Amino acid sequence: MSTIDWAARAADLRPDGRALIDGRRVEAADGQTFAKHSPIDNRLLGAVVRGQAADIDAAVRAARTAFDDRRWAGKAPAVRKKILQRFSEKILAAKEELALLETLDMGKPIQYALSVDVPSTARCIAWYAEAVDKIYDEIAPTPDSALALITREAMGVIGAIVPWNYPMIMAAWKLGPALAAGNSVVLKPSEKSPYTALRLAELAIEAGIPPGVFNVVPGFGHEAGEALALHMEVDAIGFTGSTRVGRRMLDYAGRSNLKRVYNELGGKSAFLVFDDFKDLGRAARTVAGSMFFNQGESCNAPSRVLVHESVAEEFVGLIAAEAPKYAPGDPLNPATELGALVDETQMKTVLGYIDAGHADGGRCVAGGQRARAETGGFYVEPTVFDGIRNDMKIAREEIFGPVMSIIRFKDEAEALQLANSSSYGLQASVWSDNINRAHRVARALRAGTVHVNQYDEDDITVPFGGYKQSGNGRDKSLHAFDKYTELKTTWIRI
Ligand code: NAD
Numbered sequence: 001m002s003t004i005d006w007a008a009r010a011a012d013l014r015p016d017g018r019a020l021i022d023g024r025r026v027e028a029a030d031g032q033t034f035a036k037h038s039p040i041d042n043r044l045l046g047a048v049v050r051g052q053a054a055d056i057d058a059a060v061r062a063a064r065t066a067f068d069d070r071r072w073a074g075k076a077p078a079v080r081k082k083i084l085q086r087f088s089e090k091i092l093a094a095k096e097e098l099a100l101l102e103t104l105d106m107g108k109p110i111q112y113a114l115s116v117d118v119p120s121t122a123r124c125i126a127w128y129a130e131a132v133d134k135i136y137d138e139i140a141p142t143p144d145s146a147l148a149l150i151t152r153e154a155m156g157v158i159g160a161i162v163p164w165n166y167p168m169i170m171a172a173w174k175l176g177p178a179l180a181a182g183n184s185v186v187l188k189p190s191e192k193s194p195y196t197a198l199r200l201a202e203l204a205i206e207a208g209i210p211p212g213v214f215n216v217v218p219g220f221g222h223e224a225g226e227a228l229a230l231h232m233e234v235d236a237i238g239f240t241g242s243t244r245v246g247r248r249m250l251d252y253a254g255r256s257n258l259k260r261v262y263n264e265l266g267g268k269s270a271f272l273v274f275d276d277f278k279d280l281g282r283a284a285r286t287v288a289g290s291m292f293f294n295q296g297e298s299c300n301a302p303s304r305v306l307v308h309e310s311v312a313e314e315f316v317g318l319i320a321a322e323a324p325k326y327a328p329g330d331p332l333n334p335a336t337e338l339g340a341l342v343d344e345t346q347m348k349t350v351l352g353y354i355d356a357g358h359a360d361g362g363r364c365v366a367g368g369q370r371a372r373a374e375t376g377g378f379y380v381e382p383t384v385f386d387g388i389r390n391d392m393k394i395a396r397e398e399i400f401g402p403v404m405s406i407i408r409f410k411d412e413a414e415a416l417q418l419a420n421s422s423s424y425g426l427q428a429s430v431w432s433d434n435i436n437r438a439h440r441v442a443r444a445l446r447a448g449t450v451h452v453n454q455y456d457e458d459d460i461t462v463p464f465g466g467y468k469q470s471g472n473g474r475d476k477s478l479h480a481f482d483k484y485t486e487l488k489t490t491w492i493r494i
Helices: 006-012 053-068 077-093 095-106 110-131 167-180 195-207 221-230 243-255 280-296 309-326 344-359 412-420 435-444 478-484
Strands: 019-021 024-026 033-037 044-049 146-154 157-161 184-188 214-216 236-240 260-264 270-273 304-308 363-366 383-386 403-409 427-431 449-452 485-493
Touching (some): 053 184, 053 214, 053 221, 077 195, 095 167, 095 195, 110 167, 167 236, 243 260, 270 280, 309 383, 344 383
Parallel strands (some): 157 236, 236 260, 270 304, 304 403
Antiparallel strands (some): 019 024, 033 044, 146 485
Protein backbone atom coordinates (compact mmCIF):
# COMPACT_ATOMS: atom_id res chain seq x y z
CA MET A 1 0.00 0.00 0.00
CA SER A 2 1.21 3.49 -0.86
CA THR A 3 2.73 5.50 2.02
CA ILE A 4 2.46 8.84 0.21
CA ASP A 5 0.48 11.60 1.94
CA TRP A 6 -1.93 12.12 -0.93
CA ALA A 7 -3.97 14.79 0.84
CA ALA A 8 -0.84 16.93 1.26
CA ARG A 9 0.06 16.46 -2.39
CA ALA A 10 -3.49 17.30 -3.43
CA ALA A 11 -3.36 20.54 -1.43
CA ASP A 12 -0.26 21.63 -3.38
CA LEU A 13 -1.61 20.73 -6.82
CA ARG A 14 -2.44 23.57 -9.26
CA PRO A 15 -3.68 21.77 -12.39
CA ASP A 16 -3.37 23.59 -15.72
CA GLY A 17 -6.77 23.79 -17.44
CA ARG A 18 -5.64 25.48 -20.65
CA ALA A 19 -6.23 23.76 -23.99
CA LEU A 20 -3.32 22.24 -25.90
CA ILE A 21 -3.42 23.16 -29.58
CA ASP A 22 -0.59 22.82 -32.10
CA GLY A 23 1.89 21.96 -29.38
CA ARG A 24 1.13 24.92 -27.10
CA ARG A 25 -0.99 25.53 -24.02
CA VAL A 26 -3.57 28.21 -24.90
CA GLU A 27 -6.56 29.99 -23.42
CA ALA A 28 -9.90 29.87 -25.25
CA ALA A 29 -10.12 32.32 -28.16
CA ASP A 30 -12.84 34.23 -26.30
CA GLY A 31 -11.22 33.68 -22.89
CA GLN A 32 -14.09 31.58 -21.48
CA THR A 33 -13.44 29.13 -18.67
CA PHE A 34 -15.51 26.99 -16.33
CA ALA A 35 -14.87 26.13 -12.68
CA LYS A 36 -13.92 22.52 -12.01
CA HIS A 37 -14.62 21.12 -8.54
CA SER A 38 -13.51 17.82 -7.02
CA PRO A 39 -16.29 15.35 -6.17
CA ILE A 40 -14.25 14.25 -3.14
CA ASP A 41 -15.17 17.35 -1.13
CA ASN A 42 -16.51 19.81 -3.72
CA ARG A 43 -13.30 21.85 -3.47
CA LEU A 44 -12.42 24.09 -6.42
CA LEU A 45 -9.62 22.55 -8.49
CA GLY A 46 -9.24 25.38 -10.97
CA ALA A 47 -10.49 27.13 -14.09
CA VAL A 48 -10.64 25.07 -17.27
CA VAL A 49 -10.88 26.33 -20.85
CA ARG A 50 -14.48 26.27 -22.05
CA GLY A 51 -13.78 25.46 -25.69
CA GLN A 52 -16.10 26.82 -28.37
CA ALA A 53 -16.34 26.30 -32.14
CA ALA A 54 -13.40 28.69 -32.75
CA ASP A 55 -11.10 26.67 -30.46
CA ILE A 56 -12.18 23.40 -32.05
CA ASP A 57 -11.59 24.92 -35.48
CA ALA A 58 -8.06 25.99 -34.50
CA ALA A 59 -7.31 22.47 -33.20
CA VAL A 60 -8.77 20.75 -36.28
CA ARG A 61 -6.80 23.03 -38.61
CA ALA A 62 -3.59 22.27 -36.72
CA ALA A 63 -4.38 18.56 -36.94
CA ARG A 64 -5.19 18.79 -40.66
CA THR A 65 -1.96 20.66 -41.43
CA ALA A 66 0.04 18.12 -39.44
CA PHE A 67 -1.62 15.29 -41.35
CA ASP A 68 -1.26 16.88 -44.78
CA ASP A 69 2.44 17.74 -44.41
CA ARG A 70 3.12 14.14 -43.31
CA ARG A 71 5.12 15.19 -40.24
CA TRP A 72 3.72 12.14 -38.43
CA ALA A 73 2.04 9.87 -40.98
CA GLY A 74 5.15 10.16 -43.18
CA LYS A 75 7.48 8.80 -40.53
CA ALA A 76 8.52 5.17 -40.88
CA PRO A 77 6.35 2.91 -38.69
CA ALA A 78 9.46 1.95 -36.69
CA VAL A 79 10.01 5.64 -35.87
CA ARG A 80 6.41 6.21 -34.79
CA LYS A 81 6.78 3.09 -32.69
CA LYS A 82 9.83 4.44 -30.83
CA ILE A 83 8.15 7.78 -30.12
CA LEU A 84 4.96 6.12 -28.88
CA GLN A 85 7.00 3.81 -26.69
CA ARG A 86 8.64 6.90 -25.17
CA PHE A 87 5.16 8.37 -24.65
CA SER A 88 4.15 5.23 -22.78
CA GLU A 89 7.31 5.39 -20.63
CA LYS A 90 6.59 9.02 -19.76
CA ILE A 91 3.07 8.08 -18.67
CA LEU A 92 4.51 5.50 -16.28
CA ALA A 93 7.13 7.96 -15.03
CA ALA A 94 4.34 10.47 -14.25
CA LYS A 95 2.25 7.77 -12.56
CA GLU A 96 1.72 9.49 -9.22
CA GLU A 97 0.85 12.86 -10.70
CA LEU A 98 -1.58 11.37 -13.24
CA ALA A 99 -3.21 9.11 -10.64
CA LEU A 100 -3.72 12.02 -8.25
CA LEU A 101 -5.23 14.19 -10.99
CA GLU A 102 -7.60 11.38 -12.01
CA THR A 103 -8.71 10.80 -8.41
CA LEU A 104 -9.27 14.48 -7.69
CA ASP A 105 -11.06 15.00 -10.99
CA MET A 106 -13.60 12.17 -10.85
CA GLY A 107 -13.43 10.64 -7.37
CA LYS A 108 -12.04 7.14 -7.93
CA PRO A 109 -9.88 5.56 -5.20
CA ILE A 110 -6.21 6.49 -5.55
CA GLN A 111 -5.18 2.83 -5.19
CA TYR A 112 -7.01 1.99 -8.42
CA ALA A 113 -5.87 5.10 -10.29
CA LEU A 114 -2.33 3.89 -9.49
CA SER A 115 -2.80 0.17 -10.11
CA VAL A 116 -5.31 0.21 -13.00
CA ASP A 117 -5.80 3.54 -14.77
CA VAL A 118 -2.22 4.67 -15.24
CA PRO A 119 -0.70 1.26 -16.11
CA SER A 120 -3.57 0.39 -18.47
CA THR A 121 -3.16 3.71 -20.26
CA ALA A 122 0.59 3.20 -20.66
CA ARG A 123 0.15 -0.42 -21.77
CA CYS A 124 -2.43 0.56 -24.37
CA ILE A 125 -0.09 3.11 -25.97
CA ALA A 126 2.86 0.69 -25.82
CA TRP A 127 0.82 -2.17 -27.29
CA TYR A 128 -0.23 -0.17 -30.37
CA ALA A 129 3.32 1.16 -30.68
CA GLU A 130 4.64 -2.40 -30.79
CA ALA A 131 1.99 -3.46 -33.32
CA VAL A 132 2.51 -0.73 -35.85
CA ASP A 133 5.61 -2.04 -37.63
CA LYS A 134 4.30 -5.61 -37.77
CA ILE A 135 1.22 -5.10 -39.90
CA TYR A 136 1.61 -6.11 -43.54
CA ASP A 137 -0.59 -5.12 -46.45
CA GLU A 138 -2.13 -7.63 -48.90
CA ILE A 139 -1.90 -8.66 -52.54
CA ALA A 140 -5.16 -9.94 -54.03
CA PRO A 141 -5.39 -13.16 -56.09
CA THR A 142 -5.70 -11.68 -59.60
CA PRO A 143 -5.15 -12.77 -63.24
CA ASP A 144 -1.57 -12.75 -64.63
CA SER A 145 -2.19 -9.44 -66.40
CA ALA A 146 -2.66 -7.41 -63.23
CA LEU A 147 -1.57 -6.93 -59.67
CA ALA A 148 -3.95 -5.58 -57.04
CA LEU A 149 -2.48 -4.19 -53.83
CA ILE A 150 -4.74 -3.74 -50.82
CA THR A 151 -3.19 -1.23 -48.48
CA ARG A 152 -4.23 0.47 -45.28
CA GLU A 153 -3.78 4.20 -44.99
CA ALA A 154 -4.21 6.59 -42.12
CA MET A 155 -7.62 8.24 -42.33
CA GLY A 156 -6.71 11.84 -41.50
CA VAL A 157 -8.10 13.84 -38.57
CA ILE A 158 -9.79 11.83 -35.82
CA GLY A 159 -12.11 13.52 -33.33
CA ALA A 160 -12.12 11.66 -30.02
CA ILE A 161 -14.92 12.43 -27.56
CA VAL A 162 -14.66 10.57 -24.27
CA PRO A 163 -16.49 10.22 -20.93
CA TRP A 164 -15.39 10.81 -17.36
CA ASN A 165 -15.49 7.33 -15.82
CA TYR A 166 -12.05 6.20 -17.03
CA PRO A 167 -10.80 9.46 -18.53
CA MET A 168 -7.26 8.35 -19.38
CA ILE A 169 -8.03 4.79 -20.43
CA MET A 170 -10.90 5.87 -22.69
CA ALA A 171 -8.62 8.47 -24.29
CA ALA A 172 -5.86 5.87 -24.75
CA TRP A 173 -8.23 3.41 -26.45
CA LYS A 174 -8.72 6.06 -29.17
CA LEU A 175 -5.21 7.53 -29.17
CA GLY A 176 -3.31 4.23 -29.33
CA PRO A 177 -4.61 2.93 -32.66
CA ALA A 178 -5.31 6.38 -34.16
CA LEU A 179 -1.80 7.74 -33.55
CA ALA A 180 -0.02 4.46 -34.30
CA ALA A 181 -1.74 4.36 -37.71
CA GLY A 182 -0.46 7.89 -38.48
CA ASN A 183 -3.55 10.02 -37.90
CA SER A 184 -3.82 13.38 -36.15
CA VAL A 185 -6.21 13.62 -33.21
CA VAL A 186 -8.35 16.29 -31.57
CA LEU A 187 -9.49 15.00 -28.17
CA LYS A 188 -12.45 16.48 -26.28
CA PRO A 189 -12.39 15.14 -22.71
CA SER A 190 -15.47 15.25 -20.54
CA GLU A 191 -16.09 18.57 -18.81
CA LYS A 192 -16.28 16.50 -15.62
CA SER A 193 -12.70 15.17 -15.91
CA PRO A 194 -10.52 17.32 -18.17
CA TYR A 195 -7.12 17.33 -16.46
CA THR A 196 -5.40 14.04 -17.27
CA ALA A 197 -6.09 14.33 -21.02
CA LEU A 198 -4.30 17.67 -21.02
CA ARG A 199 -1.30 16.21 -19.19
CA LEU A 200 -1.22 13.25 -21.57
CA ALA A 201 -0.92 15.65 -24.51
CA GLU A 202 2.02 17.43 -22.85
CA LEU A 203 3.75 14.10 -22.24
CA ALA A 204 3.16 13.10 -25.88
CA ILE A 205 4.90 16.25 -27.06
CA GLU A 206 7.81 15.69 -24.66
CA ALA A 207 8.09 12.18 -26.11
CA GLY A 208 8.50 13.59 -29.63
CA ILE A 209 5.02 13.49 -31.16
CA PRO A 210 5.13 16.55 -33.43
CA PRO A 211 3.00 19.63 -32.61
CA GLY A 212 -0.46 19.54 -34.14
CA VAL A 213 -0.69 15.74 -34.14
CA PHE A 214 -2.38 15.43 -30.74
CA ASN A 215 -4.54 18.34 -29.58
CA VAL A 216 -6.86 18.58 -26.58
CA VAL A 217 -9.75 21.05 -26.27
CA PRO A 218 -11.72 20.84 -23.02
CA GLY A 219 -15.29 22.07 -22.87
CA PHE A 220 -18.93 21.05 -22.76
CA GLY A 221 -20.57 18.51 -25.02
CA HIS A 222 -23.14 20.84 -26.53
CA GLU A 223 -20.38 23.35 -27.36
CA ALA A 224 -16.91 21.90 -28.01
CA GLY A 225 -18.23 18.34 -28.52
CA GLU A 226 -20.86 19.37 -31.03
CA ALA A 227 -18.42 21.62 -32.92
CA LEU A 228 -15.95 18.74 -33.23
CA ALA A 229 -18.54 16.22 -34.38
CA LEU A 230 -19.93 18.68 -36.96
CA HIS A 231 -16.54 19.83 -38.29
CA MET A 232 -16.15 19.26 -42.03
CA GLU A 233 -12.41 18.52 -41.72
CA VAL A 234 -12.83 15.70 -39.20
CA ASP A 235 -12.75 12.31 -40.95
CA ALA A 236 -13.98 10.11 -38.11
CA ILE A 237 -15.35 10.41 -34.61
CA GLY A 238 -14.34 7.88 -31.98
CA PHE A 239 -17.04 8.42 -29.37
CA THR A 240 -17.42 6.80 -25.97
CA GLY A 241 -20.35 7.90 -23.86
CA SER A 242 -24.07 7.50 -23.40
CA THR A 243 -26.43 5.98 -25.94
CA ARG A 244 -28.38 9.27 -25.90
CA VAL A 245 -25.36 11.26 -27.10
CA GLY A 246 -24.23 8.44 -29.43
CA ARG A 247 -27.47 8.98 -31.37
CA ARG A 248 -26.50 12.62 -31.79
CA MET A 249 -23.11 11.64 -33.19
CA LEU A 250 -24.86 9.86 -36.08
CA ASP A 251 -27.01 12.93 -36.64
CA TYR A 252 -23.97 15.27 -36.65
CA ALA A 253 -22.28 13.06 -39.23
CA GLY A 254 -25.40 13.11 -41.40
CA ARG A 255 -25.60 16.88 -41.17
CA SER A 256 -21.91 17.45 -42.00
CA ASN A 257 -19.51 15.34 -44.08
CA LEU A 258 -20.76 11.80 -43.37
CA LYS A 259 -17.66 11.25 -41.24
CA ARG A 260 -17.32 7.75 -39.82
CA VAL A 261 -18.87 7.44 -36.39
CA TYR A 262 -17.72 4.74 -33.98
CA ASN A 263 -19.92 4.63 -30.92
CA GLU A 264 -18.97 2.87 -27.69
CA LEU A 265 -22.07 3.31 -25.54
CA GLY A 266 -23.91 2.27 -22.41
CA GLY A 267 -24.72 -1.11 -20.93
CA LYS A 268 -26.93 -3.06 -18.57
CA SER A 269 -24.93 -6.26 -18.41
CA ALA A 270 -26.47 -9.52 -17.19
CA PHE A 271 -24.73 -11.91 -14.81
CA LEU A 272 -26.43 -15.34 -14.95
CA VAL A 273 -25.98 -17.76 -12.04
CA PHE A 274 -27.29 -21.29 -12.63
CA ASP A 275 -28.16 -23.79 -9.92
CA ASP A 276 -25.44 -26.19 -11.13
CA PHE A 277 -22.69 -23.72 -10.21
CA LYS A 278 -21.25 -24.88 -6.89
CA ASP A 279 -18.97 -22.07 -5.71
CA LEU A 280 -21.61 -19.43 -5.06
CA GLY A 281 -19.23 -17.60 -2.73
CA ARG A 282 -16.81 -16.92 -5.58
CA ALA A 283 -19.65 -15.81 -7.86
CA ALA A 284 -20.89 -13.42 -5.15
CA ARG A 285 -17.42 -11.97 -4.52
CA THR A 286 -16.87 -11.53 -8.25
CA VAL A 287 -20.16 -9.83 -8.99
CA ALA A 288 -19.81 -7.47 -6.02
CA GLY A 289 -16.21 -6.62 -6.93
CA SER A 290 -17.11 -5.92 -10.56
CA MET A 291 -20.33 -4.07 -9.77
CA PHE A 292 -18.87 -1.74 -7.16
CA PHE A 293 -15.52 -1.18 -8.87
CA ASN A 294 -15.20 2.47 -9.92
CA GLN A 295 -18.34 3.27 -7.84
CA GLY A 296 -20.45 1.33 -10.34
CA GLU A 297 -19.55 3.94 -12.95
CA SER A 298 -18.46 1.34 -15.51
CA CYS A 299 -20.20 0.75 -18.83
CA ASN A 300 -19.78 -3.00 -18.32
CA ALA A 301 -20.88 -3.14 -14.65
CA PRO A 302 -22.84 -6.39 -14.10
CA SER A 303 -25.88 -4.48 -12.87
CA ARG A 304 -28.52 -7.15 -13.68
CA VAL A 305 -27.88 -10.30 -11.68
CA LEU A 306 -30.09 -13.19 -12.83
CA VAL A 307 -30.13 -16.10 -10.43
CA HIS A 308 -31.89 -19.47 -10.47
CA GLU A 309 -34.74 -19.45 -7.96
CA SER A 310 -33.47 -22.56 -6.13
CA VAL A 311 -30.18 -20.88 -5.10
CA ALA A 312 -31.48 -17.30 -4.95
CA GLU A 313 -31.91 -17.03 -1.17
CA GLU A 314 -28.38 -18.22 -0.50
CA PHE A 315 -26.89 -16.07 -3.26
CA VAL A 316 -28.71 -12.91 -2.19
CA GLY A 317 -27.45 -13.46 1.37
CA LEU A 318 -23.87 -13.81 0.12
CA ILE A 319 -24.06 -10.61 -1.93
CA ALA A 320 -25.72 -8.68 0.90
CA ALA A 321 -22.75 -9.71 3.08
CA GLU A 322 -20.23 -8.66 0.40
CA ALA A 323 -21.65 -5.20 -0.34
CA PRO A 324 -20.73 -3.49 2.97
CA LYS A 325 -17.06 -4.38 2.34
CA TYR A 326 -17.22 -1.64 -0.30
CA ALA A 327 -18.21 1.11 2.12
CA PRO A 328 -17.50 4.56 0.60
CA GLY A 329 -14.32 6.19 1.88
CA ASP A 330 -11.91 9.03 1.18
CA PRO A 331 -10.55 8.38 -2.33
CA LEU A 332 -7.16 9.78 -1.24
CA ASN A 333 -6.84 7.11 1.44
CA PRO A 334 -4.98 4.17 -0.18
CA ALA A 335 -7.19 1.65 1.67
CA THR A 336 -10.45 2.96 0.14
CA GLU A 337 -12.31 0.59 -2.20
CA LEU A 338 -15.21 2.79 -3.29
CA GLY A 339 -14.84 6.52 -3.82
CA ALA A 340 -17.03 9.48 -4.74
CA LEU A 341 -19.50 9.67 -7.61
CA VAL A 342 -18.40 12.14 -10.24
CA ASP A 343 -20.63 15.06 -9.19
CA GLU A 344 -23.81 16.07 -7.42
CA THR A 345 -25.95 15.54 -10.52
CA GLN A 346 -24.75 11.96 -10.84
CA MET A 347 -25.34 11.34 -7.13
CA LYS A 348 -28.91 12.66 -7.40
CA THR A 349 -29.52 10.49 -10.47
CA VAL A 350 -28.34 7.40 -8.60
CA LEU A 351 -30.42 8.23 -5.50
CA GLY A 352 -33.40 8.75 -7.82
CA TYR A 353 -32.97 5.20 -9.16
CA ILE A 354 -32.81 3.89 -5.59
CA ASP A 355 -36.14 5.65 -4.92
CA ALA A 356 -37.55 4.05 -8.09
CA GLY A 357 -36.38 0.62 -6.88
CA HIS A 358 -38.32 1.08 -3.63
CA ALA A 359 -41.36 2.52 -5.40
CA ASP A 360 -41.51 -0.43 -7.83
CA GLY A 361 -41.55 -2.87 -4.91
CA GLY A 362 -37.89 -3.97 -4.83
CA ARG A 363 -36.44 -5.17 -1.52
CA CYS A 364 -33.26 -3.27 -0.63
CA VAL A 365 -30.94 -5.79 1.07
CA ALA A 366 -27.82 -3.58 1.27
CA GLY A 367 -27.04 0.14 1.25
CA GLY A 368 -29.51 2.56 -0.27
CA GLN A 369 -28.31 5.83 1.27
CA ARG A 370 -26.09 8.79 0.58
CA ALA A 371 -22.84 8.57 2.59
CA ARG A 372 -20.15 10.95 3.85
CA ALA A 373 -22.33 14.02 3.27
CA GLU A 374 -20.31 15.88 5.93
CA THR A 375 -17.32 15.97 3.54
CA GLY A 376 -19.26 18.03 1.00
CA GLY A 377 -18.54 15.25 -1.53
CA PHE A 378 -20.89 12.91 -3.41
CA TYR A 379 -20.98 9.36 -2.06
CA VAL A 380 -23.60 6.59 -2.24
CA GLU A 381 -23.51 3.28 -0.38
CA PRO A 382 -23.13 0.06 -2.40
CA THR A 383 -26.75 -0.91 -2.89
CA VAL A 384 -28.40 -4.24 -3.70
CA PHE A 385 -32.07 -4.77 -4.60
CA ASP A 386 -33.66 -8.20 -4.55
CA GLY A 387 -37.12 -8.97 -5.94
CA ILE A 388 -36.61 -6.99 -9.14
CA ARG A 389 -38.47 -7.74 -12.38
CA ASN A 390 -36.80 -7.13 -15.71
CA ASP A 391 -39.45 -4.58 -16.72
CA MET A 392 -38.76 -2.29 -13.74
CA LYS A 393 -36.97 0.99 -14.31
CA ILE A 394 -33.84 0.04 -12.34
CA ALA A 395 -33.48 -3.17 -14.38
CA ARG A 396 -33.99 -1.50 -17.76
CA GLU A 397 -32.01 1.73 -17.54
CA GLU A 398 -28.29 2.25 -17.06
CA ILE A 399 -27.83 3.73 -13.58
CA PHE A 400 -24.06 4.29 -13.66
CA GLY A 401 -23.71 4.06 -9.92
CA PRO A 402 -23.30 1.35 -7.24
CA VAL A 403 -26.76 -0.19 -7.55
CA MET A 404 -27.31 -3.88 -8.36
CA SER A 405 -30.65 -5.49 -9.29
CA ILE A 406 -31.27 -9.18 -8.58
CA ILE A 407 -33.84 -10.98 -10.73
CA ARG A 408 -34.85 -14.62 -10.25
CA PHE A 409 -35.44 -17.12 -13.07
CA LYS A 410 -36.88 -20.64 -13.18
CA ASP A 411 -35.03 -22.26 -16.10
CA GLU A 412 -32.41 -21.71 -18.80
CA ALA A 413 -34.88 -20.50 -21.41
CA GLU A 414 -36.22 -17.82 -19.09
CA ALA A 415 -32.69 -16.80 -18.05
CA LEU A 416 -31.72 -16.24 -21.68
CA GLN A 417 -34.93 -14.44 -22.49
CA LEU A 418 -34.38 -12.06 -19.55
CA ALA A 419 -30.70 -11.52 -20.29
CA ASN A 420 -31.36 -10.65 -23.93
CA SER A 421 -34.42 -8.48 -23.17
CA SER A 422 -32.45 -5.28 -23.02
CA SER A 423 -31.79 -2.52 -25.52
CA TYR A 424 -28.11 -2.89 -24.54
CA GLY A 425 -25.67 -5.68 -25.39
CA LEU A 426 -22.27 -4.78 -24.00
CA GLN A 427 -21.26 -7.71 -21.78
CA ALA A 428 -22.72 -10.74 -20.03
CA SER A 429 -21.52 -13.51 -17.78
CA VAL A 430 -22.69 -17.10 -17.34
CA TRP A 431 -21.90 -19.15 -14.25
CA SER A 432 -22.36 -22.89 -14.64
CA ASP A 433 -20.37 -26.05 -13.92
CA ASN A 434 -22.05 -27.75 -16.89
CA ILE A 435 -19.74 -27.23 -19.88
CA ASN A 436 -22.52 -27.80 -22.41
CA ARG A 437 -24.80 -25.26 -20.79
CA ALA A 438 -21.98 -22.73 -20.41
CA HIS A 439 -21.19 -22.93 -24.15
CA ARG A 440 -24.84 -22.99 -25.21
CA VAL A 441 -25.75 -19.96 -23.12
CA ALA A 442 -22.57 -18.02 -24.00
CA ARG A 443 -23.39 -18.49 -27.68
CA ALA A 444 -26.99 -17.37 -27.29
CA LEU A 445 -26.21 -14.22 -25.29
CA ARG A 446 -26.43 -11.08 -27.43
CA ALA A 447 -23.42 -9.21 -26.09
CA GLY A 448 -20.03 -8.08 -27.40
CA THR A 449 -18.17 -9.85 -24.59
CA VAL A 450 -19.32 -12.94 -22.69
CA HIS A 451 -17.51 -14.25 -19.62
CA VAL A 452 -17.82 -17.80 -18.35
CA ASN A 453 -17.39 -18.37 -14.61
CA GLN A 454 -15.56 -15.06 -14.21
CA TYR A 455 -16.01 -11.36 -14.89
CA ASP A 456 -12.74 -9.70 -14.02
CA GLU A 457 -10.43 -10.62 -16.90
CA ASP A 458 -9.67 -7.90 -19.41
CA ASP A 459 -6.77 -7.05 -21.66
CA ILE A 460 -5.80 -4.68 -24.45
CA THR A 461 -5.41 -7.74 -26.74
CA VAL A 462 -9.18 -8.38 -26.99
CA PRO A 463 -11.88 -6.28 -28.71
CA PHE A 464 -14.25 -4.28 -26.51
CA GLY A 465 -17.63 -3.08 -27.69
CA GLY A 466 -21.29 -3.78 -27.86
CA TYR A 467 -24.21 -5.30 -29.71
CA LYS A 468 -27.47 -3.38 -30.14
CA GLN A 469 -27.60 0.08 -28.56
CA SER A 470 -24.30 -0.47 -26.77
CA GLY A 471 -22.55 0.72 -29.91
CA ASN A 472 -20.73 -0.27 -33.07
CA GLY A 473 -17.09 -0.84 -33.92
CA ARG A 474 -14.64 -2.15 -31.35
CA ASP A 475 -12.01 -0.50 -29.19
CA LYS A 476 -8.78 -2.34 -28.29
CA SER A 477 -6.98 -5.21 -30.10
CA LEU A 478 -5.82 -5.07 -33.73
CA HIS A 479 -9.48 -4.67 -34.78
CA ALA A 480 -9.37 -1.05 -33.57
CA PHE A 481 -7.08 -0.21 -36.51
CA ASP A 482 -10.09 -0.79 -38.77
CA LYS A 483 -11.69 2.34 -37.34
CA TYR A 484 -8.85 4.71 -38.04
CA THR A 485 -7.59 3.48 -41.42
CA GLU A 486 -8.96 3.44 -44.96
CA LEU A 487 -8.50 0.45 -47.25
CA LYS A 488 -7.12 1.32 -50.66
CA THR A 489 -6.98 -0.99 -53.70
CA THR A 490 -4.32 -0.18 -56.30
CA TRP A 491 -4.58 -2.03 -59.64
CA ILE A 492 -1.33 -2.29 -61.60
CA ARG A 493 -1.14 -3.61 -65.16
CA ILE A 494 1.81 -5.98 -65.57
P1 NAD B 1 -22.09 11.47 -22.13
O1 NAD B 1 -22.68 10.84 -23.33
O2 NAD B 1 -22.92 12.40 -21.34
O3 NAD B 1 -20.77 12.28 -22.50
C1 NAD B 1 -19.68 11.66 -23.18
C2 NAD B 1 -18.88 12.74 -23.89
O4 NAD B 1 -19.73 13.33 -24.88
C3 NAD B 1 -18.40 13.89 -22.99
O5 NAD B 1 -17.13 14.32 -23.41
C4 NAD B 1 -19.45 14.96 -23.24
O6 NAD B 1 -18.97 16.27 -23.02
C5 NAD B 1 -19.75 14.73 -24.71
N1 NAD B 1 -21.08 15.23 -25.12
C6 NAD B 1 -22.19 15.32 -24.36
N2 NAD B 1 -23.20 15.85 -25.09
C7 NAD B 1 -22.71 16.08 -26.34
C8 NAD B 1 -23.26 16.63 -27.52
N3 NAD B 1 -24.53 17.06 -27.57
N4 NAD B 1 -22.47 16.72 -28.61
C9 NAD B 1 -21.18 16.29 -28.57
N5 NAD B 1 -20.59 15.79 -27.47
C10 NAD B 1 -21.35 15.68 -26.35
O7 NAD B 1 -21.56 10.26 -21.23
P2 NAD B 1 -20.84 10.35 -19.83
O8 NAD B 1 -21.86 10.64 -18.78
O9 NAD B 1 -19.62 11.20 -19.91
O10 NAD B 1 -20.31 8.84 -19.68
C11 NAD B 1 -21.10 7.80 -19.25
C12 NAD B 1 -21.56 6.93 -20.41
O11 NAD B 1 -20.42 6.42 -21.12
C13 NAD B 1 -22.31 5.71 -19.91
O12 NAD B 1 -23.45 5.52 -20.70
C14 NAD B 1 -21.31 4.58 -20.13
O13 NAD B 1 -21.90 3.32 -20.27
C15 NAD B 1 -20.61 5.03 -21.36
N6 NAD B 1 -19.33 4.34 -21.52
C16 NAD B 1 -19.21 3.40 -22.49
C17 NAD B 1 -18.00 2.70 -22.65
C18 NAD B 1 -17.84 1.67 -23.73
O14 NAD B 1 -16.70 1.35 -24.06
N7 NAD B 1 -18.92 1.14 -24.29
C19 NAD B 1 -16.93 2.99 -21.80
C20 NAD B 1 -17.08 3.96 -20.81
C21 NAD B 1 -18.29 4.64 -20.68
